[in-house]
Amino acid sequence: MERFARIITFDSPHFLRHERDEELANAEEMFSFALASHIGEALAERGTTVTAYIAEDWGWYCEVRLPGTAIAYGVVGGPDGDAFLIQFIPDKPLVRKLFRKIDVSEPLARLQDDVFAILQSAPASSPPVWSEG
DSSP: OOOGGGEEEEESSSSOOGGGGGTTTTTTTTTTTTHHHHHHHHHHHTTTTOOOEEEOOSSSSEEETTEEEEEEEEEEEEESSSSSEEEEESSEEEEEEEEEEEEHHHHHHHHHHHHHHHTTTTTEEEEEEEEEE
């Protein structure tokens, strides 16, 4: 399995619908702000700041600003209530910005590892699992 093609699946009844989930384009079917912000708060304790929580049509885009670019994690929960999917953006170790390439492999790997560790200690029905997307 390629490191940067991974997603995490996570089941927990603890992270319920939040009022901010109404900002999602598909709010009647999706939610996940409670889990996205839980991860962001725990990342802050580890020295990583989430600079924006952006409602998308697929879930929450949670941006981590780096010098010259950004990386992110995305969180989505569906109508079954306790199943979540966490993905990482970008899914490749290099990003293009104008005429240059920026290597994000180290901060992206650290973000992935930190999010997985945070989920391992979160209240859950089952432990987080790495998966191919």
